[in-house]
Amino acid sequence: MKRIHSKDDIVQAGLELILSKGFNATGVESILKQANVPKGSFYNFFSSKEEFSLAIIDRYVADRGEELRPIFNDESLPPLERVKKSFEILIAKFEVNDCSKGCLMGNLGQEMSDQFENVRQRLEHSLQGWTKLLSRLLLQAQQERSIPADLDPEMLADNLIASFQGALLRAKVKKSSEPLKNFIYLYFDRFLTQREETE
Amino acid sequence: MKRIHSKDDIVQAGLELILSKGFNATGVESILKQANVPKGSFYNFFSSKEEFSLAIIDRYVADRGEELRPIFNDESLPPLERVKKSFEILIAKFEVNDCSKGCLMGNLGQEMSDQFENVRQRLEHSLQGWTKLLSRLLLQAQQERSIPADLDPEMLADNLIASFQGALLRAKVKKSSEPLKNFIYLYFDRFLTQREETE
Numbered sequence: 260m261k262r263i264h265s266k267d268d269i270v271q272a273g274l275e276l277i278l279s280k281g282f283n284a285t286g287v288e289s290i291l292k293q294a295n296v297p298k299g300s301f302y303n304f305f306s307s308k309e310e311f312s313l314a315i316i317d318r319y320v321a322d323r324g325e326e327l328r329p330i331f332n333d334e335s336l337p338p339l340e341r342v343k344k345s346f347e348i349l350i351a352k353f354e355v356n357d358c359s360k361g362c363l364m365g366n367l368g369q370e371m372s373d374q375f376e377n378v379r380q381r382l383e384h385s386l387q388g389w390t391k392l393l394s395r396l397l398l399q400a401q402q403e404r405s406i407p408a409d410l411d412p413e414m415l416a417d418n419l420i421a422s423f424q425g426a427l428l429r430a431k432v433k434k435s436s437e438p439l440k441n442f443i444y445l446y447f448d449r450f451l452t453q454r455e456e457t458e
Numbered sequence: 459m460k461r462i463h464s465k466d467d468i469v470q471a472g473l474e475l476i477l478s479k480g481f482n483a484t485g486v487e488s489i490l491k492q493a494n495v496p497k498g499s500f501y502n503f504f505s506s507k508e509e510f511s512l513a514i515i516d517r518y519v520a521d522r523g524e525e526l527r528p529i530f531n532d533e534s535l536p537p538l539e540r541v542k543k544s545f546e547i548l549i550a551k552f553e554v555n556d557c558s559k560g561c562l563m564g565n566l567g568q569e570m571s572d573q574f575e576n577v578r579q580r581l582e583h584s585l586q587g588w589t590k591l592l593s594r595l596l597l598q599a600q601q602e603r604s605i606p607a608d609l610d611p612e613m614l615a616d617n618l619i620a621s622f623q624g625a626l627l628r629a630k631v632k633k634s635s636e637p638l639k640n641f642i643y644l645y646f647d648r649f650l651t652q653r654e655e656t657e
Contacts, residue, residue, distance in 0.1 A: 281569050283482035359572040368631040369568040370480050373558040382631050410648070417628065418640050422617075425624020429616065432567040432581050441617050449609070450649040 266304045266314075269294045274315040278360045282312055282370050312367065313381050319363040320385045323349075331392060338399035339406060343447045345393075346423055350439045353427065358434045365424040390416045406451045419446065465503045465513075468493045473514040477559045481511055481569050511566065512580050518562040519584045522548075530591060537598035538605060542646045544592075545622055549638045552626065557633045564623040589615045605650045618645065 272294035276285045287308055291301055305311040327345045330336075336344065353361065360366075364382055372379040393416035400406045406415075426442035471493035475484045486507055490500055504510040529535075529543045552560065559565075563581055571578040592615035599605045605614075625641035 280573065281480075281482060283480060284569075284573070361568070365627060366568055368627055369560070369565055370483075372630045372633075374479065374483070379631055379633070386628070386631060407648075410644075414640050415644075417637060418621075418625070418644050421624040421628035421637050421641070422621035423624065424627055425620040425622065426617070428564060428567055428623055428627070429585070429620035431571045432578055432585060434571075434578070438616060438620050441613050442620070445609075445614070445617050445649075449606075450644075450652075453649075453652040 267318075269296060269301060269304065270311075270314050270318050273311060274318055274363070277312070277315060278319075278363050278366065282308075282367060287311075309375055309378065312371070312375075312378055316363065316367065316378070316381050316385060320388070331396065337403065337405065338396040339403075339447070339451065342393055342396050342400070342419070343443065346419075346443060349423075350436060350443070353430065353439070354436050358430050358436055361427050361431050362424060365427060368424075369428075386420065389420055392416075393419060407453065415451075422446065466517075468495060468500060468503065469510075469513050469517050472510060473517055473562070476511070476514060477518075477562050477565065481507075481566060486510075508574055508577065511570070511574070511577055515562065515566065515577070515580050515584060519587070530595065536602065536604060537595040538602075538646070538650065541592055541595050541599070541618070542642065545618075545642060548622075549635060549642070552629065552638070553635050557629050557635055560626050560630050561623060564626060567623075568627075585619065588619055591615075592618060606652065614650075621645065 269290065273285070273290040276290055276293055287298075287301060290311075291298055294300075301311075305314065327348060330341050330344045330348065333341060349362070364385060367378060368382050368386075372382065390413060394412040397406065397412040397415050401408050401410075401412060422442060423439075426438045429438035430436050468489065472484070472489040475489055475492055486497075486500060489510075490497055493499075500510075504513065525547060526544045529540050529547065532540060535543065548561070563584060566577060567581050567585075571581065589612060593611040596605065596611040596614055600607050600609075600611060621641060622638075625637045628637035629635050
């Protein structure tokens with residue numbers, strides 16, 4: 260009943276653990292146990308837990324990309340609606356987890372940015388990719404006049420993601436998704452859809 | 459040259475370390491070394507590192523309260539301006555630290571909420587206190603018609619704090635205070651000061 264363990268199995272096991280408990284509270288031993296692999300397998304693939312964290316970030320970003328791509332590309336919906344729906348999908352996922360875990364990028368950004376420069380850079384790169392995706396849709400929303408034309412779409416996209424991460428963190432402490440619902444209401448029904456003053 | 463170490467000395471030393479490195483990455487040994495006290499002193503005051511973290515949260519909240527009280531109470535400034543200034547003071551502090559560390563409440567909220575229920579509750583209590591302070595000022599701002607009258611001040615205060623925490627986290631990953639400046643601009647020059655549609 261031996262099984263050959265792939266790099267992917269270890270990444271998946273570690274991702275779950277680190278998303279639940281954080282980077283520093285997760286030992287390599289517990290990742291090995293969860294993935295049911297010997298120590299050698301881990302160090303065959305990764306030189307350190309830090310290097311391993313880069314692999315789980317890539318995996319997490321790829322998974323979220325897969326999940327959100329159909330919404331981002333759904334041309335039957337107005338662009339601003341697609342942005343809103345993409346956040347609602349992430350919120351639903353968080354609710355399934357009883358308002359725990361949160362977003363790996365936010366968690367590791369908080370815990371590792373000051374200590375591990377290569378992890379910080381990988382997170383920065385991933386967040387910029389997310390910002391680019393949203394800013395393209397926000398530009399389209401501007402062209403359709405559904406949001407103010409004089410706001411920089413990239414600045415707005417970056418702020419949307421940051422405020423979403425903040426609401427996620429608030430919800431994690433509150434153990435309620437209320438701050439996330441308020442984020443959706445305030446941004447999509449109020450802040451972004453306000454009338455322009457100069458028309 | 460013996461010196462009597464107070465509970466306060468240990469709390470201050472641990473606060474600095476945990477703010478820099480996080481809860482899990484900070485060992486009791488390193489707190490003792492930083493505070494220059496023997497192990498017994500620590501366990502005289504605190505039964506565990508977890509209990510210790512409650513003391514540093516209280517200390518952090520008290521310190522921030524001291525810092526911000528003069529602004530909150532400055533009746534020469536309009537209430538919305540006082541809210542804005544209070545965030546600007548926190549941002550200036552973050553910039554002095556080269557965009558590292560961030561806010562202890564955000565950091566511990568991220569790292570500990572899922573694992574330590576009493577820490578989560580203490581953070582929730584502190585965040586609610588902050589929300590109350592801001593919502594009183596936002597209510598006054600509504601009475602002065604400087605922000606829309608139909609928004610719930612408490613919901614808005616909670617969202618402001620959450621979005622500030624998110625911008626702080628984004629700035630920590632970017633190692634630039636740009637996301638925080640954008641937060642100030644978007645909330646205080648755009649989102650909150652929009653004209654009401656029904657007047």
